[in-house]
Amino acid sequence: MNNSKEKLLIVEDEFIVGNDLRMMLIKGGHEVVGMAASVEQARKLIEAKKPDWVLLDIVLKTPTSGIELGKELHAQKIPFLYISANTNEQTLEAAKATQPYGFLVKPFRQQDLFVMLDIARYRYGIEKGTIKEVAAPATTHTPVPAYDSNDLIGNSAVIHEALNKVNAVAPTTTSVLLLGESGTGKERFAEAIHKRSNRKNKPFIVVNCGAIPITLLESELFGHERGAFTGANQKRIGKFEQAEGGTLFLDEIGELPPEAQVKLLRVLQQKEIERVGGDRTIPVDVRVIAATNRHLEKEVAHGRFRLDLYYRLNVFPIVLPPLRERPDDIPSLVQYFLHKFRDNSPKGIPAVGPQAMQSLTQYNWPGNIRELEHVIERQVILSGGNPIEHIELTMADQSALPTDTNLETLETVERNHILKTLKACKGRVSGMGGAAEILGIPAQTLYSKMKKLGIKTGYL
Missing domain, CATH: 3.40.50.2300 (Response regulator)
Known part of the structure; x- marks a missing residue:
């Protein structure tokens, strides 16, 4: 124009x-x-x-x-x-x-x-319709192989809509914002966009903004010079420089503190960075894909997220559906995870009986695909290679099954589910068998959620 x-x-x-x-x-x-x-x-x-x-x-x-x-x-x-x-x-x-x-x-x-x-x-x-960087694919799709580790899995209408957007935006240089609950596969979608782009032979770098201490975040993203602060004994190349020519995936972007948001906005606009303690600007050619499970517009309204950064990232949003909205995809996902964990079974890939599959498709999966992955891994180990006829849900799993029709706010549901999971784990947050593993989220993310929701393990 x-x-x-x-x-x-x-x-x-x-x-x-x-x-x-x-x-x-x-x-x-x-x-x-x-x-x-x-x-x-x-x-x-x-x-x-x-x-x-x-x-x-x-x-x-x-x-x-x-x-x-x-x-x-x-x-x-x-x-x-x-x-x-x-x-x-x-x-x-x-x-x-x-x-x-x-x-x-x-x-x-x-x-x-x-x-x-x-x-x-x-x-x-x-x-x-005056800008068409790439033609959107047809609304019908060839089924994705259930155990193709290099692609996305699903044949439901809601996942097709998301896949259409992935295929449309991938060849462009546009920033993408992936929106969805924890465990819906945002990193997998980000990697799919990268692999379908002209940057596919360049680095794909992942940064979990919620897992990095605030004091180290700026150094992690932009790098630092030797002597920039106590403990900076050598120069560090940040994630933006590591992703040069490729894609930088900023997961949990809603966790960024205000001072980091300002600096990220400047980098996105000027396409250059400055290392901590440095005195020169460094041009960067990086495509940014961001993701969050937060309602960013509410974060903006409450002053926790910059409005201009939100609009800078939200050029092309893609909403990833929760697993409960795509039950038809569960059998394919189950087959994929069975193949993924086949080495844990001495007799090869176990079959899943109809009763077990029914339990899986009727469960509401608050932890989404990541939770399904953990359940299948556990069942493969317990089966010893024999057919899986019954799915043994943990206490935390069972707590997510609907028991009444009373409606609550999403924050209340999340708080109650975290509390029940923590109780089932006897207050253990991280590590094997901890609440973070069961919920399918990083321990640092769970700690952040607990702080936000006022949950203290000592009160369990």
């Missing part, structure tokens, strides 16, 4: 902010057709100038808010971005309902503005 042909309108009631924004846009080769300090002025300019894009402040010191104008712009099919200094949950939800193409968080720099505009154009182009 030729930016010089785009006409932009600024709606901002603070003249200094609006004028700075206008100068940035003009310097970048854009045509600014006007500045409005109120919704009423904006309506007149929209009618007279027919702008291609509107940059709209959410909070205006006028009777009519920016969100009300956002509703009108959406109805008129005029693409727009919001400008915001801070947004509470209620305002964010109202703003989202107007379907903007991005958010620009004050204060911002010229580079931040242009990156957000590029993302907004990409979203708009995809929606309108």
Whole structure:
């Protein structure tokens, strides 16, 4: 898209902010057709100038808010971005309902503005069909072999939808945000995107943001120079440099502390890093795929996650369905894990009887695929190679089976399940037979969840 042909309108009631924004846009080769300090002025300019894009402040010191104008712009099919200094949950939800193409968080720099505009154009182009980097595959799929360790497993409609998006986005350079519960296979999907991309022969580096102490996170991501801090006896190359030319998978991105979020945003925008204790910038060519099991929009509303970073990562979201929503895939997954753990069986791969399979397909799998993997590994060992006729669920497994129809919040369900699992493990969190292993999540992640939910093992 030729930016010089785009006409932009600024709606901002603070003249200094609006004028700075206008100068940035003009310097970048854009045509600014006007500045409005109120919704009423904006309506007149929209009618007279027919702008291609509107940059709209959410909070205006006028009777009519920016969100009300956002509703009108959406109805008129005029693409727009919001400008915001801070947004509470209620305002964010109202703003989202107007379907903007991005958010620009004050204060911002010229580079931040242009990156957000590029993302907004990409979203708009995809929606309108004017941007097609790669044709999406057909909605029907050839069944994926159940024990192909290099690919994804599933033939259900929900997994096909996710696979369609994987195949569509993989050949591009677009950032991807994988959303889903713990254990749904986010790392597997990230690796599949990498292997289907032009970067497949370059490194695929994984970083679990929830498993690294905050004090070491910056050094882990960006590296450090010798003598940068106590204990830094030699230079360290960070994950961004290790992933040069390839893909960096940032798992549990919602666990990043605020100071790390700021630095990550700068790296994504400028495509360069600076090692801790260093005095020079290092260009990096890395595709970032992020993942989280958190509701990032709520994290943004509560001030725990930056709005601009969220929109920078959320260019192409893919929602991974929980295992309970794809029971038809369980037999294929079971066969895959039986083959994976065949070395644990002295008589070869055991068969799974119909009653055992029924138990597996009827269970709601709070730990998702990772939990299924652990259950099958345990059953293969216990079977001694003989047919598996009955699945022996642990106390923690059984606690997840539905017993009534009372509805609770997700946080309450998660807290109760963690408590029951900890009790079954006699308070043991990590290690063999610990709650983290049963739940199918890293011990550090479980500790973080326990802290967030106010769970202390001494109270069990």
